[in-house]
Amino acid sequence: MLTRTPERTLTDQLAERFAERIRARLLPAGARLPSVRECARQQGVSPHTVVAAYDKLLAQGLVHAQRQRGFFVRDLGQKTPSAVENKAHPAINSGIAAGSLQGAMGAAGSRINATALIRGMFHQPSAHPQPGAGVLPMAWLQEARFLPAAVRRVAASGALDQGSFSYGEPMGDAGLRAALARRLAQLQIAAAPEQIITTMGATQALDIVSRALLKAGDPVLVEEPGWSVEFARLEALGMRVLPVPRGPDGPDLAVMARLCELHAPRLFVSVSVLHNPTGYSLSPASAHRILQLAQQHDFFIAEDDTYGHIAPEHATRLSALDGLQRTIYVSGFAKILAPNWRIGYLAAPAQLVERLLDTKLLSTLTTPSLLEKALALCIEQGQLRRHGERIRQRLAQARARSVQLALGADCRFAAEPAGMFGWVDTGVDTDVLAQRMLDAGYLIAPGSLFHATREPRTLMRINFGTAQDAHFWKALRAFR
Incomplete structure (x- = not known):
C-alpha cells in the first residue's frame, strides 16, 4: 500500500x-x-x-x-x-x-500484446516466484553443472581462438548439426546435417522461415490462443495473420479448411507438442488432415517444437509424418538449458536450405561456434538427455502441486494440465487482475496476451515450475 x-x-x-x-x-x-x-x-x-x-x-x-x-x-x-x-x-x-x-x-493489434509479454519476461516485480514467467526456475537450470565444464573443455582445445577470430561456418557448427541430426532421428524425423541450420534461438529460426518464404501481404495461418510474439512478428513483416482456434487435438480443421479456400495461405505456424499456452498435443488424425490441406492448398508448415525436450518422444510431430517435405522443423534449448545461450535450429526440405541460409546470413552472418561446440559435447555425452529427464520429473511434481493450489483458489483449468504451462480460468478479467497482482509483487500472464486482438478474458497462463507459491494463490483468491 x-x-x-x-x-x-x-x-x-x-x-x-x-x-x-x-x-x-x-x-x-x-x-x-x-x-x-x-x-x-x-x-x-x-x-x-x-x-x-x-x-x-x-x-x-x-x-x-x-x-x-x-x-x-x-x-x-x-x-x-x-x-x-x-x-x-x-x-x-x-x-x-x-x-x-x-x-x-477496438481492434488493437497483436504487437501490443507481444510487447507486454516480452517486457514482462524481463520484469521482476519482487523476489517472489513469478507464475507468469516463460522460463523454468533458475535453480532447476543451474543443475546443469556440465555446461561450464563443456565450455572450458572446448576453449582449452583451441576452439576459443578459432571461434573468436573467424566467422565460423555459415550453417552452424558441423559437429552440432551432426548431433542434432541424430537427435531428430530419435524423433523419427529424417534430416541430414546438410538440412540443418543453427540460429540465435528458436525465435530467429521462425523469423528466418517467414522472411525467406513470405512477402508482404501474404496470408499466414496461426493457432489461437498462441504465442503473441509470433503474431506480432508476422504483422510487423506485413503479413495477414489468420487465427485458427486451437483445441485438444489440434487446430479447428473446419475453420482451417475454410480459411485455406478463402485466402490461399502461404504458411501455417504450429506448436504440435505441448502447445503454449494450453499444453495440448496434436493427434495423429489431425496431423494427417493438416498435411492433406498443405498439399491441397500448396503451403508450408513451420512446426515449432520448443518444448520437445520435456515432451514424450512418441508425441505426434508433423515433420515426422511428412518427412520434411512441406514441414520445417524448429526447436531450441532456451527452455531446457540456458536461455541466454540463444542456440536454436531449423531442419528444412533440401530445396529450401539455400534460401533459408541466405536469409540467416543477411540477418546475423553466423552464430557463436564456441557455444555450439560446447552444446554438441553435452549432447554427445548424454548429459543433455539426463538433464531433460530430471527436468521432466521435477516438472511433473510441480504441476501436481500447482494444480492442487489452483483448484483450492477456486480456479479451474480450461485445458488438461500438461507440460510446462497451465491454462487457468479465474472467472474474472485477468487484465484487471494482473494489475492488482502486481501490487502484491506477482507477475501473471493474462489470457488476452495470447490472442491476436486484446479483449478482456478470464484466462491466464501459469508456469507450473513457478506457480507453487501458496502465498500467490492466496493473494489471487483475495483479489478475485
Missing part, C-alpha cells in the same frame, strides 16, 4: 507506480486505468489523490482521457496528445472513470 512520507506525496507515489508500469509495457497501450473510485478503494487513498495522480499522467503524455469512458494508456510510439485533447475532461472533474475496455481497444 502507498505510505505518505515527507519526501513523496501519495499523489506522486501513485502516479509513479502507474508511470513505471506504462513505460515497462506492463500496462500496454489501450489498457484502461481503474476508475477513480475503484483506484481509490484499491490503493487506500482518497478520490482526490487519484484524480491528481491521473492528471500527472495526462501531463506526461502517458494516458489520454475519453469522454464518459475513462483513462487509457497511450501508445508511446504515437505523438503526444495536445493539451486540448486532455484538458478539463469530465471524468477528471467528476472523479469517475467508467467504460468498456473492449470498446477502447
Whole structure:
C-alpha cells in the first residue's frame, strides 16, 4: 500500500507506480486505468489523490482521457496528445472513470500484446516466484553443472581462438548439426546435417522461415490462443495473420479448411507438442488432415517444437509424418538449458536450405561456434538427455502441486494440465487482475496476451515450475 512520507506525496507515489508500469509495457497501450473510485478503494487513498495522480499522467503524455469512458494508456510510439485533447475532461472533474475496455481497444493489434509479454519476461516485480514467467526456475537450470565444464573443455582445445577470430561456418557448427541430426532421428524425423541450420534461438529460426518464404501481404495461418510474439512478428513483416482456434487435438480443421479456400495461405505456424499456452498435443488424425490441406492448398508448415525436450518422444510431430517435405522443423534449448545461450535450429526440405541460409546470413552472418561446440559435447555425452529427464520429473511434481493450489483458489483449468504451462480460468478479467497482482509483487500472464486482438478474458497462463507459491494463490483468491 502507498505510505505518505515527507519526501513523496501519495499523489506522486501513485502516479509513479502507474508511470513505471506504462513505460515497462506492463500496462500496454489501450489498457484502461481503474476508475477513480475503484483506484481509490484499491490503493487506500482518497478520490482526490487519484484524480491528481491521473492528471500527472495526462501531463506526461502517458494516458489520454475519453469522454464518459475513462483513462487509457497511450501508445508511446504515437505523438503526444495536445493539451486540448486532455484538458478539463469530465471524468477528471467528476472523479469517475467508467467504460468498456473492449470498446477502447477496438481492434488493437497483436504487437501490443507481444510487447507486454516480452517486457514482462524481463520484469521482476519482487523476489517472489513469478507464475507468469516463460522460463523454468533458475535453480532447476543451474543443475546443469556440465555446461561450464563443456565450455572450458572446448576453449582449452583451441576452439576459443578459432571461434573468436573467424566467422565460423555459415550453417552452424558441423559437429552440432551432426548431433542434432541424430537427435531428430530419435524423433523419427529424417534430416541430414546438410538440412540443418543453427540460429540465435528458436525465435530467429521462425523469423528466418517467414522472411525467406513470405512477402508482404501474404496470408499466414496461426493457432489461437498462441504465442503473441509470433503474431506480432508476422504483422510487423506485413503479413495477414489468420487465427485458427486451437483445441485438444489440434487446430479447428473446419475453420482451417475454410480459411485455406478463402485466402490461399502461404504458411501455417504450429506448436504440435505441448502447445503454449494450453499444453495440448496434436493427434495423429489431425496431423494427417493438416498435411492433406498443405498439399491441397500448396503451403508450408513451420512446426515449432520448443518444448520437445520435456515432451514424450512418441508425441505426434508433423515433420515426422511428412518427412520434411512441406514441414520445417524448429526447436531450441532456451527452455531446457540456458536461455541466454540463444542456440536454436531449423531442419528444412533440401530445396529450401539455400534460401533459408541466405536469409540467416543477411540477418546475423553466423552464430557463436564456441557455444555450439560446447552444446554438441553435452549432447554427445548424454548429459543433455539426463538433464531433460530430471527436468521432466521435477516438472511433473510441480504441476501436481500447482494444480492442487489452483483448484483450492477456486480456479479451474480450461485445458488438461500438461507440460510446462497451465491454462487457468479465474472467472474474472485477468487484465484487471494482473494489475492488482502486481501490487502484491506477482507477475501473471493474462489470457488476452495470447490472442491476436486484446479483449478482456478470464484466462491466464501459469508456469507450473513457478506457480507453487501458496502465498500467490492466496493473494489471487483475495483479489478475485
